[in-house]
Amino acid sequence: MKAMILAAGRGERMRPLTDHTPKPLLQAGGKPLIVWHLERLAAAGFADVVINHAxxxxxxxxxxxxxxxFGLHIRYSAEPAGALxxxxxxxxAMALLGAAPFLVINGDTFCDWDVAQAPRIAATMGGDLAHLVLVPNPEHHSKGDFVLNHGRVSVDNATDSSLQHNDSNESVRPELVEGQLMQGKCGSTGSPRTVTRLLERPAKLTFSGTGIYRPELFAAIAPGSRAKLAPLLVEAMNADRVGGSRHNGRWIDVGTPERxxxxxxxxxxxG
Structure with missing residues (x-):
């Protein structure tokens, strides 16, 4: 299985550190951020890694x-200055990644998710186009990105905007729902079935930047075109073709000099 590390970002929030050093080469714990990923990939048995850069x-x-x-074979996908x-x-980078599912990791994160799981997950994806690793919401992204429910990932389109969600990774707090039911904000009936459905609705989690993808997800994007990942994922979610899992271990979005x-x-x- 091949892996790709995303390393093309400009790192605006990391300036002035990134004025003269690309963000993946900034050091933490005595080695560049990207090296932590490479060492984990090598230890898990990966051999081929693609790195994009700009x-x-x-x-x-x-x-x-x-x-x-690192005991790896690295190939590079160069992008224009504005990145893609x-x-x-x-x-x-698809010409370098091939026709099989592949692992993608954000180069500006630090995460101890076991990448050795990726081949097994890829083998059991069925018709899914993606499998996302989600994490508890950090303080700087408390509202999260996507909902994980029994291994399926969605955008939470069904959420009632009148409900108050907490910013943790628990379900909606019962006291909030009960209070809003009493105020008539949760529908006209306030039936036990409605209460149960609302209480069981999971809150959003944060996308870690680690995912396993089928090449078909990117088939409509011409090489050299700018395209965001989120719209592709949302379209696949709406077709129920995105799975996911939750990682409760170490994950840091190294997006600022302070972090x-x-x-x-x-x-x-x-040590």
């Missing part, structure tokens, strides 16, 4: 080379 991409190629130092967005970048410094301090402390 901003200061030559530095990434110079630092990582062909991947032999996530889906566009993946579509651009990078906190991660670095933690990794140094853990």
């Amino acid at each position: 901003h200061l991409g030559a530095q990434i190629e110079a630092a990582l080379g062909a991947g032999s130092q 967005e996530t889906a566009g970048g993946i579509a651009q 990078l410094a906190a991660l670095d301090a933690e990794l140094v402390r853990l």
Whole structure:
């Protein structure tokens, strides 16, 4: 199974650190962020990795080379300075990724999800176009992205906008629903069946940036085109072709200098 690491972002929120260094090469715990991913992939038995790049991409190629130092074979997908967005970048790299399902990881995250699970998940995807790894919502993204319900991922279109959801990863708090039922905000009947349905409605989780995809998901995107990933995923979700799983372990969106410094301090402390 092949893996792709997304490394083409400009890293605007990380400036001035990214003015002269591409974000995936910023260090935490004594090594570049992207190296943590490469080492985990190699340890899990992956051999072929594709890395896309745009901003200061030559530095990434110079630092990582062909991947032999990690026991990997790395190939690069160069993008124009403006980058192609996530889906566009993946579509651009399809010639390197092949015709089988592949793993994609955001290069600016730190995550201890076991990538060795990916081949097994790919083998059991059936007709799904994607399998997303979702995580509990961090403070800076408390509303989450998608709903995970019995292994299926959706956009939560059925959510009643009059209901107050908490920003954790629990179901809607019973006291809030009961209070709104008493105020007549949850329908005219307030029947036990309605209450149960509302209480069991899961809250949203955050997409970790790690996913397993079939090439068909990107078939309509011409190489070199800019395209976002979210609309493709939503379309597939609406067709019930996206599965998912929840990861409760370590995950950090290293999107600011402060988060990078906190991660670095933690990794140094853990040795």
